[in-house]
Amino acid sequence: MPDEEGHPELAEMELGKVLSALADPLRRRVVRELAAGPDGAARTCSSFALPVSKATVTHHFRTLREAGLIRQVDRGNSRMATLRRADVEQRFPGLLALLVAEDVAARDAT
Numbered sequence: 001m002p003d004e005e006g007h008p009e010l011a012e013m014e015l016g017k018v019l020s021a022l023a024d025p026l027r028r029r030v031v032r033e034l035a036a037g038p039d040g041a042a043r044t045c046s047s048f049a050l051p052v053s054k055a056t057v058t059h060h061f062r063t064l065r066e067a068g069l070i071r072q073v074d075r076g077n078s079r080m081a082t083l084r085r086a087d088v089e090q091r092f093p094g095l096l097a098l099l100v101a102e103d104v105a106a107r108d109a110t
Contacts, residue, residue, distance in 0.1 A: 007071055010087050012068070022067075034083035061079070071084050
């Protein structure tokens, strides 16, 4: 059962929900940026500078949180997001490496 903020337990992380969350390019970008950073790094939602409205940013981060890809913690009037790296790696080994490789391949193509 997800906690009161909507973070699922490790055993509740479902491949379908994770893949559905990652199907959106902006959400994939958020996860790639977190995966490329140091383990445990926390960032505000606004630090990703997504080119969408605040309501849409909220939707994207809720989708990532409910899929189990990120953990969000309230810090004053903002929310900090961290990648659930260990949980994702344990449940779906190699998934984060694929996302980072996708980002490298896209940069090499340009």
